[in-house]
Structure formats: C-alpha cells, structure tokens
Amino acid sequence: MKAMILAAGRGERMRPLTDTTPKPLLKVNDKSLIEYHIEKLKNVGIKDLVINHAWLGDVIEKSLGNGSRYGVRISYSPEQQGGLETAGGIRHALHLLGNEPFIVVNGDVYSEFDYAELVNLELGDALGCLYLTDNPDFHPQGDFCIRDGYLDLTPELTFSGISVYRPEAFKDIPDERAKLKPYFEKWSADRKLLARYLNAYWCDVGTPERLNNLDLRLRHQEK
Template identity: 45%
Template sequence: MKALIFAAGLGERMRPLTDTTPKPLLRVGGKPLIVWHLEKLAAIGIRDVVINTSWLAHQFSETLGDGRIWGLRLHFCYEGPTPLETGGGVWNALTLLEYNEMSTPFIAVNGDIWTDYDFARLPRDIADDAHLVLVDNPEHNPGGDFALQSDGHVASEGASRLTFAGIGVYRARLFDQWLDVIGENPDSTASPPRFKLAPLLRAAMQRGRVRGEHHRGRWTDVGTPERLAELDRQLGSANDQDS
C-alpha cells in the first residue's frame, strides 16, 4: 500500500508565512506539518509516499531528503507552477502510485492538517471506491461537507453533516470516468488536467460506493497563521506536560 500527501497548494491564506516556505513545511510542535504525517505513515508500515508539489517545490526534497530517516521512500511529483487541485493531483500521481487493474487502494492525506487520528484505523482494503475520515464541523466550516449514515455509507446530503478531514483511502477506479463527471472545460482538457476531487466523490456517493468513519478526536485545518499559532501553542503545552 502506498500513500499520497497533497502538498502542492499555494498557501495564499497563510501569507506572509508562505512567501518563503510551503505550507506543509511550516513548523508546528517542533517539526514541519508534513513530518507528522510521514511519521504516522511509517508507523503503520507504509514504505512509499508520493508528495505532490508546486509552490517552492525544491524545498521539499531539501528539507525531507529521500525519506530514509523515517524508513520511507519519498517520490516527489511536481505539478508545475499552477497546482492541479486535489483530483488532478491524484490523477497526475497515479503512475507513481503504480495504478493498474489489480492495484491495491492507496491513502491520501492533506498536507496542511494536523490530527491525533490513528492511521492504523484506516482499512488496508476497501470494496468501495473510497473510505473517508470525517470530523466534527469546525467554526470555519459549520455546514459540514458530507453526511455519515448509520450503515457507514457517506452521502452528499443528510440531516447531520460532518467535515471531511482530508484523510481517505481510495481505489484508483474512482477516476475511471472522471472526465464524464467533471465535464470538458479549459482546465479538464489541459495536459495534465486540473480538477477537484469532490465531484468524483459525490458521484461515487450517488452509486453507494463511499463509506466513512467519524473521528471524534483532535483535528485542525491549518489554514491561517492564527490557527497555526494556536496549534503550535497547544502542542507545545502538551509537550511541556509530558516532559
């Protein structure tokens, strides 16, 4: 099983911090955000991790090296100066994820989140097209994203919507008919194409092909300097208590 970390965003809401540093490389709790993910992935036995890059891409290899320090093999997938969005990012990385008809599912994680979610809970195999981790709605996303049903299926709409945590397990067949879902436009017909993942997930939900789980622990979308500073303060306090 391999993993993909989304790290190609421009980090515009994090300016001026991201003027000189990509958002996933900003430090929190004493280490870059992305390193928290790398450590979790290594702990569950993942050995190959694809990292998609765009803004200040060279800093990722300079900071992380080849991944050997964590027992990983890192594969950097440069998207060009304009990020390909989440859907295009996965599509562009499928070769590095070694997709074929018999390929195993892969993990994908947003590089700009922090969580205490235990990656060991992620399923290693799924019969559906996707398995999503959902969390309670934060203040900046009060309406949520998707609804987790009592049987474990995830729907686009529902009475009790939760927020997508940016952690999921996917089968590459989710992308088999991606252009039919996205439709032709200047971005989707470019090479490589640029499109969001959410429409593909919603289409799979309509087919009953997405399941999920509710993580009730800690989770932060590190989308602003203020959230980064607060998370760093919380993690620093926790480390002080442990020492």
C-alpha cells in the first residue's frame, strides 16, 4: 500500500510564514507537520510515499530528500503554478500510486488517529472512504455525515483530510485542475463512498494561531 501527502497549497492564511516556507514544513514542537505524517505512515508499514507540490516545491524536496533518513521512499509529483486542486493533484500523481488502494492525507493537518486503521480498511466495492471528525469552532457548519457506513451529503461532521481511495476512482478524471467535492457528490449518490468517524485528536493547522496552539499542546504532552 502507498500513501500520498498533499502539499501543494499556498497557505494564504499562514502568511507571512508561508512566504518562504511551505505550510507542510512549518514546525510544531521542533518537527514539521509533514514529518509527523511520514513517521506515522512508516510506523504502520507504509514506506512508499508520493508528495505533490506547487508552491516552493524545491524547498520541500530539499528538506525531505528521497525519504531515506525517515526509512521511506519518497516520489514527488510537481504541479503547475497555483496547483491542480485535490482531484487534479491525485489524478496527476496516479502513475506513481500503483494499482492498489492508497491513502491520501492533507499535509497541513495533525492528528493522533491510528493510521493502522487505514491499512486494515476493507473497501468492498466502494471507490474510497473518507474519515470525518467533529466540527471545529472555525467550521461549525460541517461538510458531510455518515449514514449506514456511507458518506451522506448532509453537513453534520467535518472531513478530516484523511482518506483511502481505489486508483480507478481517478482514472477518468482529466489530468488538469479539478476540485474533489463534485466527485464526492457523485460517488456518494452512487453509494460508492464509505465514511468513518475519526475518534482522535485532530487539528486543521490553517492559521498561525492554530499552529501556535498545537505547538503548545505537543510541548505540554512531553512534560
């Protein structure tokens, strides 16, 4: 099984921090956000990783290298200026992800969720599975909900940015800029998208304040 870490975003709300540092490389407790994902994936046996990038991609590649110092193998999927959005980015990297189901994780989230659940997930005939979490204060309206194990479009919970997909879900998507939500809506209508509840601490590290709060949390845990 392989995994893709999404790292192509500009991080506008994080400026000026992201003017010179890609958001996934911002640090909490002296470790970059993306390194937490790399280590968690490696610890559950995922050693082949794909990372897409657009903004300051050379900085990401220079920082992480080929992954050898983490005990993994990293392949990169460069995108055009401005990026390809999530669906386009996954489609563009599909040739690197193989023929088996793969994990996709947003590079700018942090979670204490056990990634072993992703490895052991049974998709059946579904095209993928989204992990949903409780709505944070900054997104009280939510995105989707879970109905009988499937994704429902009623906004009750928030998409965590952690998911598993079959590659065939993306094969008919054009290799161009494309958002993922319209495909979620289609797959959900066809009962082809599972959903599970993420029962663990989770944070979308989207602003300097959230970055600082997460840093304080992790430093406190070490005391």
